[in-house]
Amino acid sequence: MSLLTVGSVAFDKLETPFGKTEKIIGGAATYITLSSSYFTKANNLVGIVGNDFPAEMINILNKHGINTDGLEIDPNGKTFFWSGKYHNDMNSRDTLETHLNVLENYVPKIPEQYQNCEFLMLGNMVPSIQHETLRKFHKKPGFIMLDTMNLWMDIAMDDLKKVISEIDCLTINDSEARQLSGDYSLRRAARTIMDMGPKTLIIKKGEHGALLFQEDRIFFCPALPLEEVFDPTGAGDTFAGGFIGYLAKTNDLSFENMKRAVIYGSAMASFCVEKFGTERIQFLTETEIQNRVMEFVQLASFELS
Amino acid sequence: MSLLTVGSVAFDKLETPFGKTEKIIGGAATYITLSSSYFTKANNLVGIVGNDFPAEMINILNKHGINTDGLEIDPNGKTFFWSGKYHNDMNSRDTLETHLNVLENYVPKIPEQYQNCEFLMLGNMVPSIQHETLRKFHKKPGFIMLDTMNLWMDIAMDDLKKVISEIDCLTINDSEARQLSGDYSLRRAARTIMDMGPKTLIIKKGEHGALLFQEDRIFFCPALPLEEVFDPTGAGDTFAGGFIGYLAKTNDLSFENMKRAVIYGSAMASFCVEKFGTERIQFLTETEIQNRVMEFVQLASFELS
Numbered sequence: 001m002s003l004l005t006v007g008s009v010a011f012d013k014l015e016t017p018f019g020k021t022e023k024i025i026g027g028a029a030t031y032i033t034l035s036s037s038y039f040t041k042a043n044n045l046v047g048i049v050g051n052d053f054p055a056e057m058i059n060i061l062n063k064h065g066i067n068t069d070g071l072e073i074d075p076n077g078k079t080f081f082w083s084g085k086y087h088n089d090m091n092s093r094d095t096l097e098t099h100l101n102v103l104e105n106y107v108p109k110i111p112e113q114y115q116n117c118e119f120l121m122l123g124n125m126v127p128s129i130q131h132e133t134l135r136k137f138h139k140k141p142g143f144i145m146l147d148t149m150n151l152w153m154d155i156a157m158d159d160l161k162k163v164i165s166e167i168d169c170l171t172i173n174d175s176e177a178r179q180l181s182g183d184y185s186l187r188r189a190a191r192t193i194m195d196m197g198p199k200t201l202i203i204k205k206g207e208h209g210a211l212l213f214q215e216d217r218i219f220f221c222p223a224l225p226l227e228e229v230f231d232p233t234g235a236g237d238t239f240a241g242g243f244i245g246y247l248a249k250t251n252d253l254s255f256e257n258m259k260r261a262v263i264y265g266s267a268m269a270s271f272c273v274e275k276f277g278t279e280r281i282q283f284l285t286e287t288e289i290q291n292r293v294m295e296f297v298q299l300a301s302f303e304l305s
Numbered sequence: 306m307s308l309l310t311v312g313s314v315a316f317d318k319l320e321t322p323f324g325k326t327e328k329i330i331g332g333a334a335t336y337i338t339l340s341s342s343y344f345t346k347a348n349n350l351v352g353i354v355g356n357d358f359p360a361e362m363i364n365i366l367n368k369h370g371i372n373t374d375g376l377e378i379d380p381n382g383k384t385f386f387w388s389g390k391y392h393n394d395m396n397s398r399d400t401l402e403t404h405l406n407v408l409e410n411y412v413p414k415i416p417e418q419y420q421n422c423e424f425l426m427l428g429n430m431v432p433s434i435q436h437e438t439l440r441k442f443h444k445k446p447g448f449i450m451l452d453t454m455n456l457w458m459d460i461a462m463d464d465l466k467k468v469i470s471e472i473d474c475l476t477i478n479d480s481e482a483r484q485l486s487g488d489y490s491l492r493r494a495a496r497t498i499m500d501m502g503p504k505t506l507i508i509k510k511g512e513h514g515a516l517l518f519q520e521d522r523i524f525f526c527p528a529l530p531l532e533e534v535f536d537p538t539g540a541g542d543t544f545a546g547g548f549i550g551y552l553a554k555t556n557d558l559s560f561e562n563m564k565r566a567v568i569y570g571s572a573m574a575s576f577c578v579e580k581f582g583t584e585r586i587q588f589l590t591e592t593e594i595q596n597r598v599m600e601f602v603q604l605a606s607f608e609l610s
Contacts, residue, residue: 089489184394187530208513211530220604222525225492225516259607293609299525300605302564304598 002042002116003248004141005032005241006108006133007123009047009071013083013097014276016090016231024277025057027080028123028147031234034281035241035268036121037064038289039249044114046070050078050102060282070111077102090229091206110136119248121240122146122167127159134166143253145169145244146198147236153179165197171240173204186211187218200258202243204236212262214255221262222299224270224292231276235269238281242268267292307347307421308553309446310337310546311413311438312428314352314376318388318402319581321395321536329582330362332385333428333452336539339586340546340573341426342369343594344554349419351375355383355407365587375416382407395534396511415441424553426545427451427472432464439471448558450474450549451503452541458484470502476545478509491516492523505563507548509541517567519560526567527604529575529597536581540574543586547573572597 012026029047037043044067051074058068078101086093107129120141122130130146144167152160153176160180164170170193174186180196181189190201190213201213207229212219243265250257267289274280317331334352342348349372356379363373383406391398412434425446427435435451449472457465458481465485469475475498479491485501486494495506495518506518512534517524548570555562572594579585 185530185532185534187532190530205513208510209525209527218530218604219607220514220527220530221607222514222527225490225495225523225525227490227492229490256608260609263607263609297609299523300607302524302526302568302605303561304565304568304602 001040001118001248001251002044003036003040003119003121003244004044004046004070004110004114004117005029005036005121005123006046006130007032007121007125007237008080008103009045009049009053010080010082011052012233012277013081014231014233015085016276017086017088018228018230019276021276023081025054026082026234026277028237030061030278031237031272031281032121032123032241032244033061033066034064034278035238035272036245036248037066038268038284038286039242039245039264041065042117042248043067043245044070044117046108046110046114048072048074048102048106051075053079064282070109070114072109074102084233086232090232108133108136115139118142118251119244120144121244122163123237123240124149127152127156127163131159131163131166134163143168143244143247145171145240147171147240148176150176150179161196164193167198169200169202170198171202171204171236171243173206173236177201177203190218202262204239206232206235210239210262210266212258214258217255219255219259219262221259221266221296223266224295224299226270226273229273232273233277235272238272239265239269241265263293263296264289267296306345306423306553306556307349308341308345308424308426308549309349309351309375309415309419309422310334310341310426310428311351312337312426312430312542313385313408314350314354314358315385315387316357317538317582318386319536319538320390321581322391322393323533323535324581326581328386330359331387331539331582333542335366335583336542336577336586337426337428337546337549338366338371339369339583340543340577341550341553342371343573343589343591344547344550344569346370347422347553348372348550349375349422351413351415351419353377353379353407353411356380358384369587375414375419377414379407389538391537395537413438413441420444423447423556424549425449426549427468428542428545429454432457432461432468436464436468436471439468448473448549448552450476450545452476452545453481455481455484466501469498472503474505474507475503476507476509476541476548478511478541482506482508495523507567509544511537511540515544515567515571517563519563522560524560524564524567526564526571526601528571529600529604531575531578534578537578538582540577543577544570544574546570568598568601569594572601
């Protein structure tokens with residue numbers, strides 16, 4: 001099935017305890033589409049970059065089978081830029097600079113040839129723009145997944161709830177789930193959030209794994225204990241890309257299949273953090289992914305007797 | 306197989322966001338033996354209480370099949386007392402008062418009829434006393450498990466490393482594993498700690514589950530997402546009691562069986578936090594435990610295809 005990702009394509013400048021980067025390619029849609037490209041070949045991207053964006057990177061996306069006809073290039077603007085510094089525990093970070101640039105007044109356009117996509121991933125963006133994006137479809141995609149962040153809960157909660165009410169699956173982290181629901185218990189928080197609209201909820205807990213909720217069912221997927229977490233940037237988006245890419249590939253929205261999608265998403269995220277930016281997820285092989293998934297199987301499997 | 310637990314029996318006074326208690330019964334050995342009593346009937350306790358300890362509570366332990374011949378009653382002393390207050394997130398707490406009382410100069414004595422116990426659980430105590438306890442056995446028990454805490458890493462690291470070098474299984478939480486190993490990565494920390502002696506290591510992560518390490522094998526057991534965590538006191542000890550109780554019952558030290566023991570331990574801990582102190586784990590049924598274990602199976606199970 002065809003997948004469309006709408007989201008940011010960006011420059012990031014990162015600092016972790018292991019080193020720093022110059023401006024490198026980042027952005028939610030970049031991570032999501034690269035990750036999903038290992039699962040589905042009908043992989044479309046809608047976003048915007050400025051005149052400073054390297055054609056070489058677009059080339060890399062295309063080589064992964066990602067259709068970039070929907071990637072606007074603003075000849076008069078610069079690409080969205082974010083720089084951040086991670087603390088020693090890698091679980092928290094400070095934003096050093098954010099320049100919205102071409103994202104400032106951007107409203108996504110959905111090219112005609114993407115109108116029939118069955119799976120839609122809305123990467124983290126201003127909620128009102130995510131909502132407006134949904135209005136651009138002649139017919140609502142069959143499965144709509146959305147990512148967001150705490151900032152929008154602070155400053156645009158009403159808009160966020162509006163778009164959340166129209167989607168099928170929400171992916172947020174544990175502290176965001178608590179903020180959105182106003183409940184510390186993740187089990188109760190999940191119920192409150194699913195009552196807002198999405199039938200499926202994924203709560204990401206970083207190094208502590210991820211929880212998948214649907215009706216009264218819960219599945220927990222651990223994170224792989226890694227020797228080294230080099231750079232957590234993009235791990236959540238890479239997870240989302242692996243998850244929805246696997247769903248688009250298999251076209252099976254059963255809870256059992258979503259569990260598998262969570263495993264594949266977690267496997268992809270575990271690669272992402274091993275190097276800076278997209279360095280690792282650009283160069284994966286089928287075998288590496290399958291071996292990594294088998295590590296999850298070994299980590300989580302037990303027989304009661 | 307017979308199990309011997311050596312550890313504190315105490316009075317606790319607790320305050321959580323849900324309420325406070327008067328002095329109630331606590332202590333590592335209390336939680337461990339109550340929890341293990343659901344698995345093994347050869348369940349022995351060595352510890353000390355003062356003249357203020359209610360005979361009624363000893364009666365409760367005995368009714369759970371726990372042999373308390375090794376529980377000394379000091380007619381001239383008072384029972385160890387701890388009071389603490391949990392913060393809103395339940396993951397951190399402040400100690401308000403600690404009175405060692407009879408624990409101050411206590412050295413455990415091993416009654417002759419406990420000398421042949423196959424499984425030994427050393428609850429959290431001064432490491433030099435844990436070490437001295439091991440010297441009291443004519444013949445080393447077949448499986449020795451030890452719990453400890455960050456305090457001893459701060460003030461008695463050498464003593465702690467000495468006793469750790471003589472045990473089979475260590476159980477600590479994630480921040481303690483990082484402190485003991487000096488390594489943030491739990492995967493590398495585990496290797497460093499197992500090099501100190503114990504063949505098996507359990508890293509407890511509270512609401513984030515538990516990791517079991519043995520040689521190059523890792524198993525992850527999630528924590529059950531609960532509606533409400535009422536009081537986390539004793540959860541780690543209850544986990545340890547369920548774990549070693551299950552091992553003593555099955556007398557199978559294979560990694561596959563240890564995985565099951567981790568599941569049973571986690572199930573027991575999930576009960577513990579539902580009420581204050583030992584209120585919940587005093588009154589469990591076989592069926593409740595089996596049903597809870599099945600919740601873990603559902604939470605963690607997936608099929609790759």
